[in-house]
Amino acid sequence: MPPKKFRVTPSAEEMMVAMFWDSEGLILTRCVPKCTTVTSENYEDVLRTNFLPTLYEKRPQNTAALFVHHDNAPSHRAARVHQYFDDNNFEVVPHAPYTPDIAPSDFWLFPTLTYILRGRTFSSLSALATAIFQWSQRIPKRSVFFRHAIEASVL
Numbered sequence: 001m002p003p004k005k006f007r008v009t010p011s012a013e014e015m016m017v018a019m020f021w022d023s024e025g026l027i028l029t030r031c032v033p034k035c036t037t038v039t040s041e042n043y044e045d046v047l048r049t050n051f052l053p054t055l056y057e058k059r060p061q062n063t064a065a066l067f068v069h070h071d072n073a074p075s076h077r078a079a080r081v082h083q084y085f086d087d088n089n090f091e092v093v094p095h096a097p098y099t100p101d102i103a104p105s106d107f108w109l110f111p112t113l114t115y116i117l118r119g120r121t122f123s124s125l126s127a128l129a130t131a132i133f134q135w136s137q138r139i140p141k142r143s144v145f146f147r148h149a150i151e152a153s154v155l
Helices: 040-058 079-087 109-117 125-138 144-154
Strands: 016-022 025-032 066-068 090-092
Touching: 016 040, 016 125, 025 040, 025 125, 040 079, 079 090, 109 125
Parallel strands: 066 090
Antiparallel strands: 016 025
């Protein structure tokens, strides 16, 4: 008798989540609307309408000069986004030559989130979003993990 095959059911949907954080912890967690392609226009819009107001609210002491380190995605490298950074006192921290496509989130944040969500099933995208937001709220403020992730990515 041949072995039984497990029936694999494809994932119903995927969700993209934008997470902005610094060495002190999470600043903003935002679900990207379904079927959205991340372009320089909508990335700049998220920076302007979501990230910057939240940053000013959560880290008023850190808004004089802002350092940004993100991956090398085309929307992040676009002239429009760099102009926005220049206009708002952001300074982009360059990548180490051996990690041009890796952001600090790839070192700790996303692997940890993936581990927490592994094996769980969610009835809807809103249930998944709720789980992500609940997890992000449980991370201790000023966690050493954030500082270590940044140090690991730029050293």
